Amino acid sequence: HKPTYKNANFPTDGEGRTYHLGTKEGEVAPRILSVGSVSRALLLSKLLDPPTSGRPLFQRTSSRGFLTITGRYEGEPVSIVSTHMGQPNMDFVVRENRAIVRGQMAIVRLGTCGAVQRPAKLGDLLIAAHGSIAIRRDPDYWTLMDGRESLFRASNGASRNGTANGTASTNGSGGAATSGGFTGRKPYMTSLPVPANSQLAALLAAEAAQVVGPDRVVEGLNASADSFYSSQGRTGSDFDDRNECLLADLVAAHPDLVSLEMETFQLLDLARCTKGSIKAIGMCVALAERYSNAFLEYHKLEELEISGGTAALRALVHVSLDGPSEAEAETLK
Ligand code: R1P
Known part of the structure; x- marks a missing residue:
């Protein structure tokens, strides 16, 4: 079955499903946990309240591979959305969900990242409480x-x-x-910081500290790059990347920089542009230490994803949201 899309400005199909995420009104909760991979979404869906026959989990994978899971956490409707990687994918997730959810929304990203400098270290939960800057390669x-x-x-x-x-x-x-x-031009440009939602950041920091202990949680500035490689200062000989000093320059310019990844900036930037209709924050598991080149043993990641996911879900269901939440709850019944 091939859907037909109307309206090139914001395409939806005959059922009102969005073009890339493939969900429609009533299928997504105002409280969204955005994660980088389908496997993380499935893992964290195990934290949701057990589905009942009267209230099964909603689960849909779009033709572009975005998985949306909607259920409840501590009785409150939440959705977990696999966002894939990079700025354009986060753009789809934020804009297409905003289009089909009524009322104020909260979005928490749980990702993985590089720890840029101490005190951030391998396995820590790094929260973008100071906001995020974008790093872009300038061709x-x-x-x-x-x-x-x-x-x-x-x-x-x-x-x-x-x-x-x-x-x-x-x-x-x-x-x-x-x-x-x-x-006279720089190969990489860095933006000014965009802020995170301070209420959500404080809730998330408190929940994360409860789950993993305060010494494993670091709040600071995030940087989101447009490449895993060049604009994150990874070097090699196949490309003329001119990025050997990028990490050192970043650290010198931003003493509070803790995490480096690829999506948080887009989330916070778009949330800012909704003028308050989306509260957003990003948190990442430090999978690598960029200052020592250490990389987390992969078998340890799942446990950290569950810890981070637990903190993120708790913060999501405790943050206050305005809007037609009764109507929203009604459509999600
Ligand atoms: C790169 O390997 C990916 O991992 C990080 C980066 O931001 C990028 O998306 O986050 P996720 O684990 O959430 O995908």
Whole structure:
């Protein structure tokens, strides 16, 4: 069965299902736990109140692979949505759920991330209580660099290579490039911070501290990058990424930076743009220490996901939301 979509501005099918997530009004709760993978969504759905024959769990996978599970936690309707990775996927999740849920919403992301600096360490729960900044690779840096180099070659020939400017463009050290270098332009741009919802952040921090202990919870600033590799400062020889100094520059500019991943900024930015109709926060399990290169043993991750998921669900059901919650509860019965 192939659905037909109407309205290119915001496509929905004949049943009112959104284009990518494939859910419609009544199937998603105003309190949403957004997770990076389908396996995490399924794992955390085990924390929901046991389904009864009169009230089974709602579960739907869209044609694009987004899984939505709706049930209750401590009696309150909640949805767990597998969001996949990166900014565009978080954009689908926030916008398409906003379109089908009535009243104020709360969204908590539970992800994994790199711990950027101490005190954040392997296995900790890192909460973006100070908000998030975006890190984006600026392709114009390379375009302008190439343009300048070919202009250079055309007018001066190879003999000019090795002048101060030419050296900066080709030395590949990343140092000069990261700080401006050849084109006067930086290869990576960082945005100003967008805030998290302070009420949700405080609730989540308190719940997380209860679940794993206060020494395993770190509140600070998050950075969300547009690549797992270049704009997170991972280096290699296949690409001219100019990112060798990126992590050091970030830490120097943001002493409270704790976590580096790929979705929290988009969530907080969109929540901000709803002017209060979405309360949002992000929390991540530190899967890697970027300052020591340690990586969590994968078998330990599930237990940490359950801890983080428990704290996130508790915060979600305790945060106050305005809006037609009775009508919403009615449609979710
Ligand atoms: C990269 O491996 C993915 O893991 C992190 C990053 O943000 C990115 O999505 O989060 P999740 O575990 O939530 O996917």
